[in-house]
Amino acid sequence: MSVLWTREELEAATGGQFTGTPQNDAGITGISIDTRTLAPGDLFIALKGDNSDGHAHIAMALEKGAAAVMVHDTTGLADPRLLVVADTQEALQALGHAARARFGGKVVAVTGSVGKTTTKDMLRVALSALGPTHAAVASYNNHWGVPLTLARLPRDAAYCISEIGMNHPGEILPLARMVRPDVAVITTIGSAHLGHMGSLDAIAQEKAEIITALPAGGTAIVPDDAHGQAIFHAASQKAHATLWLSGLKPDSFAHLDTLNAVEGGSSFTAHLGQSSVPVRLEAPGAHLARNALTALAVCAAFGADVARAAAALASFRPGKGRGALATIAGGDITLLDESYNASAASIRATLDVLRLLPASRHIAVLGDIRELGEFSTAEHAALAQPAAASADLVFCCGPHMKSLFDALPDANQGAWADNAATLAPLVCAALRKGDAVLVKGSLGSRMRDVIAALTTLSAVGPA
Numbered sequence: 056m057s058v059l060w061t062r063e064e065l066e067a068a069t070g071g072q073f074t075g076t077p078q079n080d081a082g083i084t085g086i087s088i089d090t091r092t093l094a095p096g097d098l099f100i101a102l103k104g105d106n107s108d109g110h111a112h113i114a115m116a117l118e119k120g121a122a123a124v125m126v127h128d129t130t131g132l133a134d135p136r137l138l139v140v141a142d143t144q145e146a147l148q149a150l151g152h153a154a155r156a157r158f159g160g161k162v163v164a165v166t167g168s169v170g171k172t173t174t175k176d177m178l179r180v181a182l183s184a185l186g187p188t189h190a191a192v193a194s195y196n197n198h199w200g201v202p203l204t205l206a207r208l209p210r211d212a213a214y215c216i217s218e219i220g221m222n223h224p225g226e227i228l229p230l231a232r233m234v235r236p237d238v239a240v241i242t243t244i245g246s247a248h249l250g251h252m253g254s255l256d257a258i259a260q261e262k263a264e265i266i267t268a269l270p271a272g273g274t275a276i277v278p279d280d281a282h283g284q285a286i287f288h289a290a291s292q293k294a295h296a297t298l299w300l301s302g303l304k305p306d307s308f309a310h311l312d313t314l315n316a317v318e319g320g321s322s323f324t325a326h327l328g329q330s331s332v333p334v335r336l337e338a339p340g341a342h343l344a345r346n347a348l349t350a351l352a353v354c355a356a357f358g359a360d361v362a363r364a365a366a367a368l369a370s371f372r373p374g375k376g377r378g379a380l381a382t383i384a385g386g387d388i389t390l391l392d393e394s395y396n397a398s399a400a401s402i403r404a405t406l407d408v409l410r411l412l413p414a415s416r417h418i419a420v421l422g423d424i425r426e427l428g429e430f431s432t433a434e435h436a437a438l439a440q441p442a443a444a445s446a447d448l449v450f451c452c453g454p455h456m457k458s459l460f461d462a463l464p465d466a467n468q469g470a471w472a473d474n475a476a477t478l479a480p481l482v483c484a485a486l487r488k489g490d491a492v493l494v495k496g497s498l499g500s501r502m503r504d505v506i507a508a509l510t511t512l513s514a515v516g517p518a
Contacts, residue, residue, distance in 0.1 A: 057084070057209060057210065057211070058081070058082035058083065058084060059082070059083050059084060059085065059086065059098075059206075059207065059209065059210070060082065060083040060098065060150075060206075061082050061083070062080060062082075062083075062123065062138075064153075065083065065098070065123065065125075065138055065150070066138070067153075068149055068150050068152075068153035068154075069125070069138070069140050069146040069149050069150060070140065070141070070146070070149065071125065071138045071139055071140035071141075071146060072138070072139055073123070073135065073136070073137065073138050073139075074129070074133070074134065074135055074137045074139060075134075075135025075136075075137075076135055077122075077135045077136050080122075081096065081122065082096075082122070083096065083097070083098045083122050083123060084096035084097065084122070085097040085098070085207070086098045086100065086203065086206050086207050087099050087100070087116070087121070088100050088102050088109065088199070088203065090112045090115045090116050090119060093116055093119050093120075093121060094119075094120075095119065095120030095121075095122075096120065096121075096122045097116075097120075097121050097122060098121065098122060098123045098124070098125060098138075099112075099113070099116035099121040099123070099124045099125070100124075100125045100143055100146075100147055100203075101113055101116075101124065101125060101126045101127075101128075101143050102143050102144060102147070102199060103127075103143065103144070109143070110126060110127075110128050113126060113132060113137075117134055117136060121136065122136065123136050123137075123138050124136055124137050124138065125138045125140055125143050125146055125147075126138070126139055126140070126143065127139065127140055127141060127142050127143050127146075144198070144199065147199060147202045147203065147206065148198075148202045148233065150202060150205075150206040151201065151202025151203070151204075151205035151206050151233050152202075152205075152233055154205040154206050154207075154208045155205050155208075155233065155234065155235055157210070158208055158210075158212070158215065160186075160212050160213045160214055160215060161213065161214050161215070161237050161238070161357050162214075162215045162216075162217065162234060162235065162236045162237050162238075163178060163214070163215070163216050163217070163236055163237065163238040163239075163240060163353050163357075164217045164218075164219050164231060164234045164236035164238075164239050164240065164265055164268075165178070165216065165217070165218050165219065165240045165242065166196075166218070166219045166220065166221070166227060166239075166240070166241055166242070166262050166265050167240070167241050167242025167243045167244070167262065168242070168243045168244055168245035168258065168262075168398055168400065169242065169243050169245055169396075169398050169400055169401040169404075170242035170243055170342065170346050170401075171194070171196065171218050171219075171220065171242055172193070172194050172196075172218060172374070172377065173343065173346050173373065173374070173377055173378070174240065174242050174346045174349055174350060175190055175191060175216050175218045176190075176371070176374060177346055177347055177349075177350040177368060177371055178190070178216045178350045178353060179216060180367050180368055180370060180371045181350050181351065181353075181354055181364035181365075181367050181368055182213075182214040182216070182353075182354065182357075182359070182364065183367070184360075184363050184364055184366070184367035185213070185214070185354070185359045185360060185363060185364060186212075186213030186214060187209065187211060187212045187213050187214070188212065188213065188214040188215075188216065189204075189207070189208050189209055189212040189214070189215045189216070190204075190215070190216035190217075191204040191216065191217055191218045192204070194218065194220070195218065196217075196218040196219050196220035196230075197220055197226075197230075198226075198230070200218075201217060201218075201219060201230045201233060201234060202233060204217055204218075205217070205233065205234065214357075217234045217236070219231060219234065219265060221261055221262075222251055222426065223251050223252075224251075224252065224257065224261055225261075226261070227261055227262065227264040227265055228264040228267065228268065231264055231265045231267070231268035232268050234268070235268060235270070236265070236268065236269060236273070237269075237270070237273055237274070237356075237357070238269075238273065238274045238275075238276065238353050238356045238357065239265045239266050239268065239269050239273065239274070239275045239276070239296075240265075240275075240276045240277075240349055240353060241262050241263070241265065241266075241275070241276070241277045241278065241281065241287070242278070242346065242349065243278060243281060243400060244258055244259045244262060244278075244281040244282045244283050245258075245398045245399065245400035245401075251426055251428070255282045255283070256282075256283065256286070258282075258283075259281070259282055259283025259286045259287070260283070260286055262283070263283065263286050263287055263289075263290040264290075266287060266290035266291055266293075266294055266296060266298075267290050267293055267294050268294075269291075269294045269296040270294075270296075271294065271295035271296070272295065272296065272297070273294065273296040273297070274296060274297045274298075274299060274356040275287065275290070275291050275294075275296050275297070275298050275299065276299045276300075276301050276309070276349055276352050276353065276356070277298065277299075277300060277301065278300070278301060278302050278345070279300035279301060279302035279303070279304045279307040279310070280302055280303070280304070299352060299356070301345070301348055301349050301352050302345060302348075303345075308327065308328055308352070309325070309326065309327050309348055309349070309351070309352035309355070310325075310326050310348070311323045311324060311325050311326070311334075311344060311345070311348050312324055312326070314341060314344055316339065316340070316341055316344070316411060317339070317411065319337065319339060319380075320335065320336045320337045320338055320339055321335075321336050321338075321339065321340070321341070321343070321344050322334065322335045322336070323344050323348075325347075325348050325351050325361075325365065327351060327352060327355045327361060328355065330355075330361065332351070332361055332362050332365045333365070334347055334348075334351070334365045334368060335368075335369050336368060336369070336371065337369060337370075337371070337372065338371060338372060338373050338378060339378075339380070339408045339411060339412075340378065340404060340405070340407065340408040341404070341407065342401070342404035342405075342407075343373070343378065347368050347371070350364070350368070351364055351365055351368075374395075375392065375395070376392055376393065376394045376395030376396075376503065376506075377392075377393065377395050378391065378392070378393055378405070378408070379391075379392045380392075381510075383509055383510055383512055384486070384488075384512040384513065384514055384515045385513060385514060387488040387489065387490075387514070387515055388486055388488075388489075388490050388491070388492060388509075388512070388515060389412055389413075389414060389490070389491040389492070390491075390492050390494070390506075390509060390510075391405065391408060391409060391412065391491065391492065391493045391494070392494060392506055393405045393493060393494060393495035394422075394494045394495060394496065394502040394503050394505070394506050395498060395503075396496075396497055396498050397421075397422065397424050397495050397496050397497045397500075398424060399424060399434050399437065399438060401495070402421065402424070402438055402441075402442075402495055403438070403441050405493055405495055406419065406441050406442060406444075406445040406446065406493070407445065408493075409445050409446060409491060409493040410444070410445040412491040413491070414489055414490055414491035415487070415488075415489035415490060415518050416447045416448065416487065416489065416490045416491070417445060417446045417447050417490075417491050417493075418446060418447065418448050418449075418450070418469070418482070418485070418486070418490050418491065418492045418493070419442055419445065419446035419448070419449045419450070419492075419493045419495075420449075420450040420452070420469075420478070420482050420492060420493065420494045420495070420502070420505055421438070421442070421449065421450070421451055421452065421456055421459065421493075421495055421496060422451075422452040422453050422456060422475065422495065422496020422497060422500030422501070422502040422505075423435075423452065423453030423454065423455040423456050423496060423497055423499070423500040424455065424496070424497050425455075425497040425498075425499050425500070426497075427455070431455045431458070432455070432458045433458075435455050435456055435458040435459045436458040436459060436461075436462045438459050439459055439462035439463050442459065442463065442467070443463055443464055443467045446467065446493070447467065448467060448468075448469035448485065449463055449467050449468065449469055450469035450470050450471070450478060450481065450482050450485075451469075451470075451471045451472075451478075452471070452472055452473075452474065452475050452478045452496060452500055452502065452505070453473065453474070453496070453500050454473065456471065456496075456500075457471055469481070469482070469485060470482075470485075474501070475496075475500060475501040475502055475503075475504040475505050476501075476504050478505060479504055479505045479507075479508035479509075480508065482505060482508070482509070483508055483509065483512055483515075486512070486515040486516070487515055487516045487517060487518050488515055488516070488517055488518040489518045490515070492509065494506055494509070
């Protein structure tokens with residue numbers, strides 16, 4: 056395994072100092088913030104959070120073969136592998152800056168109200184067909200996830216994909232300045248975090264900060280139908296960057312047509328400037344087709360082989376909780392697992408996918424959308440019409456989803472419960488052979504509890 060960092064580089068990047076010289080100094084081959092997944096040769100960073108402190112796990116990290124441990128508290132510790140810094144979070148950020156400064160490849164940063172992780176994963180598949188590619192793990196998109204992604208960036212990578220998220224104003228710009236992308240992507244502007252931000256304009260303005268971090272001559276790619284077009288245009292002008300629109304409009308730089316959406320996937324033609332390429336996805340949903348189009352637009356911005364990238368996308372599969380399709384109950388039920396997160400826009404998109412699935416009945420199990428604040432009641436109730444149009448029965452979980460449940464026609468009401476653990480057995484009892492089930496909700500609504508119950512079903516009632 057190649058060396059990510061030497062001891063000298065770690066000291067220079069963080070301003071820290073090792074307490075001694077170990078007998079075996081082979082360099083750092085990985086970076087960990089969790090001793091449960093730490094591998095020999097890793098640098099373990101003892102981060103301190105609101106509810107945990109990595110310093111409590113230093114002994115375990117050393118025992119498991121960490122090549123170095125970054126700490127800011129050495130009380131009761133003595134080991135030459137300790138790298139002492141003023142603050143481990145700030146040192147991690149410094150390490151991220153140093154990694155970006157030495158990187159000679161191309162960098163893309165992705166943000167948006169929904170679709171960030173899926174677009175990042177599609178980019179990983181597409182760009183990996185073109186050269187060594189490094190990408191954020193899972194949804195590592197916050198104040199520790201972004202620098203950790205950069206700190207893990209291999210020296211010989213050709214491409215780096217960073218995901219950048221936010222909950223409150225002012226969070227995107229410092230992360231975007233750390234990443235310093237060559238291409239910036241905004242996937243969507245939706246009502247996620249509306250309770251913290253106050254308006255869609257404020258959300259668009261915050262997301263547009265990723266564009267202001269572009270270098271002169273960089274490229275911003277945004278949806279052609281997203282709220283905030285004037286904001287994106289102003290941000291690109293400020294950065295002296297090129298703005299590409301992506302979507303369904305024929306005059307957008309990146310647009311798709313001949314979209315053929317079926318239950319198992321979709322095919323379409325991607326137009327990128329003056330060129331076009333056929334695309335096949337083994338993942339259902341028009342929203343995923345648009346994410347794939349955006350990924351190909353990034354490849355075009357890099358001047359890469361778009362046809363090869365498009366061919367690679369045929370191997371893409373949605374991640375766990377992000378649109379993965381499976382059969383349960385001995386093959387009698389189709390399960391669409393969207394349990395990882397939710398917004399109003401993403402619920403509408405996945406209801407469209409549910410409607411396409413071949414089934415005797417379509418069942419939607421929907422959990423609360425979080426962080427909507429005073430807009431929560433209206434946002435949830437507004438989902439009643441698309442839910443009733445796509446699902447024969449709708450099961451709702453959480454206090455906010457009560458607004459949706461009450462707005463449904465009686466014939467579409469499955470059941471409502473305050474929490475997922477209570478709702479899960481009600482859903483299981485209602486299923487019949489031939490059903491297709493969508494499960495979706497914000498992470499905090501714990502819809503994974505419903506998924507866990509469904510995946511243990513051995514049989515259901517007759518159709």
